[in-house]
Amino acid sequence: MNSVLNFDALLAPPLFSQLLHGAQFTLMLFVACWILAVSLGILLAVLRISGWPFSERLVAIYVAYHQNVPMLAHLFLWYFGISTLLPAGLQDWTSNHGGEFIFATIAIGLYMAAYFSEDIRSGLRSVPGGQTEAARSLGMGFLASMRYVVLPQAINNAIPTFTNHTIVLFKNTSLAMALGAAEMTYAVREVENETFLTFETYIVATVFYLAISLILMAVGAAAARRVRLPAH
Amino acid sequence: MKTLTRISTVLLAAGAFACTFAAHADQLADIKAKGVLVCGVMPSVEPMGFMDPGKGEVVGYDIDFCKAVAKSLGVKIELKVVSSEARIPELLEKRVDILAAILGYTAARAEQIDYSQAYFVSNQILAVKKGSDIKVRDDVAGKRVSTMKGSSNLVLMHREIPTAQMVSYDDAPSAFIAMAQGKVNAFVLSEVMLRRFAAKLGDGNSIEILKPAVGVEYWGLGIRKGEPELLRAVNDALSSLEKTGEAQKIFDTWLGPNTLYKMTRDFKVAPIKH
Numbered sequence: 001m002n003s004v005l006n007f008d009a010l011l012a013p014p015l016f017s018q019l020l021h022g023a024q025f026t027l028m029l030f031v032a033c034w035i036l037a038v039s040l041g042i043l044l045a046v047l048r049i050s051g052w053p054f055s056e057r058l059v060a061i062y063v064a065y066h067q068n069v070p071m072l073a074h075l076f077l078w079y080f081g082i083s084t085l086l087p088a089g090l091q092d093w094t095s096n097h098g099g100e101f102i103f104a105t106i107a108i109g110l111y112m113a114a115y116f117s118e119d120i121r122s123g124l125r126s127v128p129g130g131q132t133e134a135a136r137s138l139g140m141g142f143l144a145s146m147r148y149v150v151l152p153q154a155i156n157n158a159i160p161t162f163t164n165h166t167i168v169l170f171k172n173t174s175l176a177m178a179l180g181a182a183e184m185t186y187a188v189r190e191v192e193n194e195t196f197l198t199f200e201t202y203i204v205a206t207v208f209y210l211a212i213s214l215i216l217m218a219v220g221a222a223a224a225r226r227v228r229l230p231a232h
Numbered sequence: 233m234k235t236l237t238r239i240s241t242v243l244l245a246a247g248a249f250a251c252t253f254a255a256h257a258d259q260l261a262d263i264k265a266k267g268v269l270v271c272g273v274m275p276s277v278e279p280m281g282f283m284d285p286g287k288g289e290v291v292g293y294d295i296d297f298c299k300a301v302a303k304s305l306g307v308k309i310e311l312k313v314v315s316s317e318a319r320i321p322e323l324l325e326k327r328v329d330i331l332a333a334i335l336g337y338t339a340a341r342a343e344q345i346d347y348s349q350a351y352f353v354s355n356q357i358l359a360v361k362k363g364s365d366i367k368v369r370d371d372v373a374g375k376r377v378s379t380m381k382g383s384s385n386l387v388l389m390h391r392e393i394p395t396a397q398m399v400s401y402d403d404a405p406s407a408f409i410a411m412a413q414g415k416v417n418a419f420v421l422s423e424v425m426l427r428r429f430a431a432k433l434g435d436g437n438s439i440e441i442l443k444p445a446v447g448v449e450y451w452g453l454g455i456r457k458g459e460p461e462l463l464r465a466v467n468d469a470l471s472s473l474e475k476t477g478e479a480q481k482i483f484d485t486w487l488g489p490n491t492l493y494k495m496t497r498d499f500k501v502a503p504i505k506h
Contacts, residue, residue: 009340080406080409080410080413083413083415084413091413091414092414095376095414095415095416096376099415100399177402178401178402178406179401180378180399180400180401180410182399186400189317189381190381190386190400192317192320193316193381193382193383193384193386194338194340194341194384194386194387195340195341195343195344196320196340196341196343196344196345197344198317198320198321198324199321
């Protein structure tokens with residue numbers, strides 16, 4: 001009978017290494033997307049508060065576009081659409097060097113950058129203008145007032161949403177499966193399809209995603225504690 | 233991993249899944265008492281199972297076989313649409329009695345469910361873009377090959393051409409586009425699908441078939457394990473469909489010379505060789 005779960009096959013070499021590769025791919029994809037999303041997010045946030053109307057407008061459009069089009073659409077657009085505009089030689093090169101990873105990183109990274117830039121901006125905006133004015137009147141320059149007065153408070157306020165979006169990013173890497181990227185969900189579905197051990201494989205996936213998400217939450221909480229200001 | 237097993241067993245016991253543990257009478261008797269055979273079908277693979285926009289219901293080769301089996305059991309049919317990921321849980325949790333859902337036979341799969349006799353035999357074929365430097369089947373060794381999720385092509389390819397790098401996409405069109413765009417070097421699919429693509433692309437079609445075929449896939453109806461009465465009844469029904477010519481008729485309706493597939497039936501309903 002099938003009523004008893006059986007993990008033996010999943011934990012034996014061929015299937016287990018398939019799952020392990022999936023887990024590895026997911027973690028690599030997560031790190032690559034996160035680095036791209038955070039660096040671009042910082043850049044966008046700076047442009048947004050720079051005071052140039054043109055760049056502010058441009059960032060606003062960028063953010064609106066990415067927040068209002070589903071991520072799966074972005075993934076397909078990059079992988080099946082924009083990739084074909086590249087020169088033929090470059091297209092071949094990406095196909096032979098993990099095009100799935102590259103385009104998934106770009107699509108997810110650009111998408112999540114919109115969210116991260118908003119997190120950073122809302123953090124900066126949460127610091128009342130009087131704080132800057134007070135710092136400046138004490139004789140601090142722009143950089144010093146940012147470094148000692150504005151940023152510590154801004155980061156403190158931005159960390160919770162930043163952590164949330166980091167977890168969202170992590171879970172969204174599973175959508176890269178649609179491009180044939182061999183990440184965890186892809187591996188799980190492949191193993192399920194080979195063995196029909198549906199419950200067992202999805203339990204493995206659930207435990208994996210839950211464990212990593214909880215770790216990310218813990219890291220976020222630790223970071224929040226580290227930067228907490230005595231006044232808060 | 234004992235802990236993992238224990239945790240998940242507790243989780244499942246707590247959920248609706250618990251009903252699977254309950255003892256029950258023979259399923260065939262249950263079906264006859266209810267007067268309904270609940271058949272799980274996939275709605276996404278034309279002409280095997282697909283939504284007919286005119287009728288607003290699922291029709292196709294798989295569906296006709298399920299209907300014929302229900303008829304010979306003397307009960308009504310109730311179709312239930314299932315997805316490729318949910319089909320096995322739907323069967324194991326008794327939300328469907330039988331699956332007619334493109335279940336290609338593999339030994340590993342047969343450890344979870346029972347297969348009836350084969351009611352369809354599918355040739356699995358490699359195709360490339362016209363003008364590709366891949367000319368015969370075994371040229372794809374070491375190359376990238378696309379397929380669609382949910383098929384047993386991965387197992388087949390792994391056995392026949394283990395060095396090919398497989399990339400699976402959500403559906404056949406994505407796997408096809410990936411090949412057309414050069415993201416993969418070849419595409420492995422069933423002869424039915426291939427004929428469909430060729431017909432849709434028209435005369436100027438740009439795909440070439442690699443010979444010989446990678447292998448054959450035997451499709452059976454899926455039944456829960458431990459139901460010998462039902463399995464026997466279904467197998468008897470399939471055999472009699474073969475004898476009366478009904479099986480041939482269903483084949484011709486969906487795949488025969490008057491359809492865009494223009495196929496001839498080169499198999500008969502027969503037990504799947506293990």
